[in-house]
Amino acid sequence: MSAWLELRNIKRSFGSIHALKGVDLTVDHGEVIGLVGENGAGKSTLMKIMSGFDSEFSGEILVNGEEVKLSSPAKARSLGIAIAQQELSLIPTLSVAENIFLGGDHGPVVASLSKLAALALPNLIEVGLDYISPTTLVSRLSVGERHLVEVARLIAHKPQLLILDEPTAALGEADSQRILTMVNRLRSQGKSIIYVSHRMNEVFEITTRCTVLRDGRSEATVPTAELDTKKLVALMLGRELGDMFPERKFQKELDVKFSVKNIWPDRVLAPVSFDIKAGEILGLAGQLGSGAGEILSAMAGNTPVRRGSIVETATNEEFLPKSPKQAIEHGIGYCSPDRKHDGLFLGRPIIENLTAPNIKRISSRGILSKIKESALALEIAKAFTIDVSRLEQEASVLSGGNQQKVALGKWLSINPELILIDEPTRGVDVGARAEIYAKLRELADQGAAIVIASTDLLEITHLSDRVLTFYKGAVAQELFGEEITSDRILHNITNPDPSDLKLEVAS
Amino acid sequence: MTTNTLSNTASNSGIQAKSFLQKYGIAVFLGILTIVFVYYAITTQNYLTWFNFKTIIRDAALVGIMAIGLTFVTISGNFFLLSMKETAALCIIAFAMCMSNDYGFFLSLMAAVLVAVVSGSIQGFLIGLGGNPIVVTLGAAGILYGLAAWWSDNLVISFRRPNDAEWLGTGSVYGIPNITIAFVLIACLAEWVLRKTNFGRQVYLIGASRAAGRATGHENLMMAIKVCVIASVCCAFVAVAFSAQMSSAQANYFSSSFGSSGDFTILVIATVMVGGNSIVGGFGSTLRTSLGAIFISSIDNLMVLQGFNSGPRVLSVGLMIVFSIIIFAYIRRGSRSEG
Numbered sequence: 041m042s043a044w045l046e047l048r049n050i051k052r053s054f055g056s057i058h059a060l061k062g063v064d065l066t067v068d069h070g071e072v073i074g075l076v077g078e079n080g081a082g083k084s085t086l087m088k089i090m091s092g093f094d095s096e097f098s099g100e101i102l103v104n105g106e107e108v109k110l111s112s113p114a115k116a117r118s119l120g121i122a123i124a125q126q127e128l129s130l131i132p133t134l135s136v137a138e139n140i141f142l143g144g145d146h147g148p149v150v151a152s153l154s155k156l157a158a159l160a161l162p163n164l165i166e167v168g169l170d171y172i173s174p175t176t177l178v179s180r181l182s183v184g185e186r187h188l189v190e191v192a193r194l195i196a197h198k199p200q201l202l203i204l205d206e207p208t209a210a211l212g213e214a215d216s217q218r219i220l221t222m223v224n225r226l227r228s229q230g231k232s233i234i235y236v237s238h239r240m241n242e243v244f245e246i247t248t249r250c251t252v253l254r255d256g257r258s259e260a261t262v263p264t265a266e267l268d269t270k271k272l273v274a275l276m277l278g279r280e281l282g283d284m285f286p287e288r289k290f291q292k293e294l295d296v297k298f299s300v301k302n303i304w305p306d307r308v309l310a311p312v313s314f315d316i317k318a319g320e321i322l323g324l325a326g327q328l329g330s331g332a333g334e335i336l337s338a339m340a341g342n343t344p345v346r347r348g349s350i351v352e353t354a355t356n357e358e359f360l361p362k363s364p365k366q367a368i369e370h371g372i373g374y375c376s377p378d379r380k381h382d383g384l385f386l387g388r389p390i391i392e393n394l395t396a397p398n399i400k401r402i403s404s405r406g407i408l409s410k411i412k413e414s415a416l417a418l419e420i421a422k423a424f425t426i427d428v429s430r431l432e433q434e435a436s437v438l439s440g441g442n443q444q445k446v447a448l449g450k451w452l453s454i455n456p457e458l459i460l461i462d463e464p465t466r467g468v469d470v471g472a473r474a475e476i477y478a479k480l481r482e483l484a485d486q487g488a489a490i491v492i493a494s495t496d497l498l499e500i501t502h503l504s505d506r507v508l509t510f511y512k513g514a515v516a517q518e519l520f521g522e523e524i525t526s527d528r529i530l531h532n533i534t535n536p537d538p539s540d541l542k543l544e545v546a547s
Numbered sequence: 548m549t550t551n552t553l554s555n556t557a558s559n560s561g562i563q564a565k566s567f568l569q570k571y572g573i574a575v576f577l578g579i580l581t582i583v584f585v586y587y588a589i590t591t592q593n594y595l596t597w598f599n600f601k602t603i604i605r606d607a608a609l610v611g612i613m614a615i616g617l618t619f620v621t622i623s624g625n626f627f628l629l630s631m632k633e634t635a636a637l638c639i640i641a642f643a644m645c646m647s648n649d650y651g652f653f654l655s656l657m658a659a660v661l662v663a664v665v666s667g668s669i670q671g672f673l674i675g676l677g678g679n680p681i682v683v684t685l686g687a688a689g690i691l692y693g694l695a696a697w698w699s700d701n702l703v704i705s706f707r708r709p710n711d712a713e714w715l716g717t718g719s720v721y722g723i724p725n726i727t728i729a730f731v732l733i734a735c736l737a738e739w740v741l742r743k744t745n746f747g748r749q750v751y752l753i754g755a756s757r758a759a760g761r762a763t764g765h766e767n768l769m770m771a772i773k774v775c776v777i778a779s780v781c782c783a784f785v786a787v788a789f790s791a792q793m794s795s796a797q798a799n800y801f802s803s804s805f806g807s808s809g810d811f812t813i814l815v816i817a818t819v820m821v822g823g824n825s826i827v828g829g830f831g832s833t834l835r836t837s838l839g840a841i842f843i844s845s846i847d848n849l850m851v852l853q854g855f856n857s858g859p860r861v862l863s864v865g866l867m868i869v870f871s872i873i874i875f876a877y878i879r880r881g882s883r884s885e886g
């Protein structure tokens with residue numbers, strides 16, 4: 041009668057901070073448990089405990105009704121618990137097959153690459169990567185495919201319980217669908233899965249029950265069938281959330297602020313041209329690698345461009361930034377999808393992060409002014425609801441949502457004309473999401489132009505005034521106002537009708 | 548990565564041992580070291596005296612000034628210059644050549660600084676373009692030392708006394724050597740530059756994340772050139788001060804004859820490390836470096852008074868590098884909250 045895995049009253053504190061204040065959780069064979077909660081609710085700590093990375097907790101863990109000690113990751117693995125972490129642990133210079141059998145006793149001691157490949161193939165098929173040869177180097181795969189390889193490696197251990205920590209956070213729609221299919225297949229084989237995700241639609245689609253964590257406690261465990269978005273969000277936040285997305289006006293008569301002319305970055309099939317208007321949020325929709333993100337990166341001078349230019353309407357100046365520095369001089373701020381890589385100075389205080397793009401503004405004659413810096417940082421922190429008492433703390437201690445607010449907020453220091461954001465809310469919890477959306481809308485209303493690229497359908501559908509859909513490195517269609525629907529975008533970015541494709545031939 | 552591996556192995560060996568090691572291991576280790584140090588400091592004749600204290604600081608000055616320069620390179624995330632002593636070697640020859648030809652102190656100083664600026668900016672340019680700092684500066688080390696030895700025919704170049712450089716080498720104010728005063732002034736200036744200027748802020752930001760630095764308009768190319776020039780100019784200054792002290796110069800002054808703790812580059816790097824500056828950049832200060840210089844100098848001085856020859860003294864410097872890395876890694880990990 042008892043569940044396969046049972047956690048009873050798990051508590052964990054770091055010094056005076058109580059990360060977990062009592063968590064109960066059960067998982068049984070053939071169950072997919074959604075573990076949801078805002079960032080900072082204790083999900084990461086709980087996952088570390090379940091996978092044996094953190095053994096300094098109080099409470100009981102039972103497997104098959106018997107109490108066990110998860111003293112190390114190896115112990116957890118031997119009990120059949122495997123975790124796929126957000127950060128990839130693959131070695132890019134080795135092949136897929138080698139990575140799958142890396143560092144485990146589940147492979148042969150001596151084997152040729154071709155033998156390994158043969159052994160790895162079933163695991164790859166399991167995760168839906170059947171189209172990739174196991175001898176391919178991991179460095180040649182997309183981020184999405186790497187996540188799938190990571191999961192394939194775990195499956196090779198034949199675990200009973202698979203913990204997936206935001207497996208789709210970095211993935212486009214098609215790759216996400218593969219993960220979901222895989223989860224369903226594993227469940228039908230009687231495996232148990234704990235699924236952690238910020239994406240509501242996925243939680244509703246595949247989980248059987250949801251355990252909601254709030255403030256270090258397991259707030260509730262509810263069968264998914266009895267939940268809807270509103271209920272779930274209310275459970276996570278402990279309060280009702282008003283409308284997540286700010287209202288749109290869909291104004292047609294907006295001034296063109298920048299014209300992008302025939303910009304042609306690498307990995308994009310053909311040059312792309314479009315207008316960016318003051319006061320609107322333009323959404324670039326596409327799957328991972330569809331070209332949307334590449335265009336933003338190129339406009340920011342972050343990646344080399346074959347050719348093309350940007351025209352600023354106000355000055356009629358035509359330019360193409362060769363470095364982010366030049367883009368910043370034109371008032372263009374860019375947030376890459378990987379904020380930990382180039383969006384933040386993790387080891388530096390938040391205040392320095394916020395003022396980094398415009399050090400000139402907080403100094404006179406090359407000497408920093410503490411007063412000017414505090415004033416600017418306070419202004420940004422208030423605008424983006426960043427806790428002002430934490431400004432001197434390192435950016436690394438912030439949760440994902442707050443980090444994203446800092447990464448975005450720093451661009452206010454240059455009084456931006458144009459903000460380019462690739463994946464505005466990847467790995468960001470619901471509460472912070474709503475705040476970010478509201479602030480972006482406010483910036484647009486003040487006359488800034490905002491372009492976002494996102495693989496999150498919900499976000500692109502409800503935030504954008506206008507949407508350009510990308511398919512395999514080319515613009516498929518432009519949607520405006522009422523035309524923007526999830527179905528239409530999904531259709532456009534996964535499998536557009538050839539007649540819809542407005543391929544601009546390179547001249 | 549290293550610290551992660553450490554903690555994983557620790558957790559495998561049982562909860563009790565892990566918590567004891569983590570909580571008290573470093574404290575116990577440092578405690579024992581402190582007791583040993585205090586014991587020898589008290590029982591060693593002439594160690595705890597005003598005169599010896601001045602000697603310790605003066606000895607710390609030359610290495611300290613070079614290490615302050617190198618700190619800029621390290622904090623900016625450009626690792627180390629392995630060409631510190633060779634830069635000093637070419638600078639000292641340039642200075643002594645000019646002095647022996649009666650160009651006067653100022654022009655001779657300028658010659659040494661010019662050498663430093665040129666060699667520093669070339670190295671910085673190559674590093675800034677993406678060259679590996681170790682390889683670039685190892686290559687530069689060979690070139691610089693080769694030029695110095697060739698130019699001077701590997702001979703000692705001496706210039707006559709009295710000369711107008713002596714004030715720097717052997718002069719003092721109220722009994723405090725001028726070189727000590729220079730050390731303190733340079734340390735304060737460097738600390739001010741790092742903390743209070745635009746340039747200093749960029750050093751920290753680029754060091755903390757080169758990618759984020761580039762994304763916010765701070766390119767490493769100019770930064771690498773600037774910090775390499777700063778480090779090289781510090782080498783030039785030390786070379787000039789040292790030559791002024793000896794009224795002579797030879798290409799190998801910084802390889803063997805200085806003190807007896809051996810290789811100057813290793814001493815300088817040890818100083819930066821012992822001060823607790825982050826090897827990967829983004830964290831540290833020249834104040835830390837200065838304290839590191841004084842710390843190493845106090846230990847070295849104690850060993851000299853205890854009659855140790857150069858072998859054990861070089862060994863102790865090596866040990867200090869290794870332990871400081873471990874200790875500071877622990878301290879920093881502990882101060883960071885998890886989750």
